[in-house]
Amino acid sequence: AQSVTQLGSHVSVSEGALVLLRCNYSSSVPPYLFWYVQYPNQGLQLLLKYTSAATLVKGINGFEAEFKKSETSFHLTKPSAHMSDAAEYFCAVSRRAGGGNKLTFGTGTQLKVEL
């Protein structure tokens, strides 16, 4: 079985400050890992993904995440928060290889950006 745990259901940062959203995964085989973002009243959209190439992955809107196998982590960061980053962020895991596997989402972290 595979799962992800997002630490902190709500994170608040000041505009211009570092954004750090935490995600730890559990998987018996090498995983694919993802971050999705959900803006109010919208569906989820892919922010970035790790599929075993470079461990530091860059996504849209200045976000990046680093895969750390030793820590079973895939934390999402952005050097400088912008008001438009306020949204809910979901970490997700999918198993490599083989067909018919599910994408399992974490419980989400609501990011608030304050002036």
Next chain:
Amino acid sequence: DAGVIQSPRHEVTEMGQEVTLRCKPISGHDYLFWYRQTMMRGLELLIYFNNNVPIDDSGMPEDRFSAKMPNASFSTLKIQPSEPRDSAVYFCASGPVGTPNTGELFFGEGSRLTVL
């Protein structure tokens, strides 16, 4: 591309009524997924299809829920009879070949269901 299109965006109904949610996936995508999102349970995968065939329906909560995909461009999720605990946002997502492993889903804007 118009993206994944869901209807209705909002539905308010009374307990016991039948509810039908509709989804048009992105053209050319082989996979279609139905998710449910609630505050209590987060995002739950209900069912997914590959080339119009249901592959995994283990997330469907009970027999009151059914899903169909009669062709590559249309899917429905039906709840009959509906109950207040079914109130949630239901998302449809589609993906190209390899999606279950690559995890790259394209979501619709969701159908917000309220059962009174």
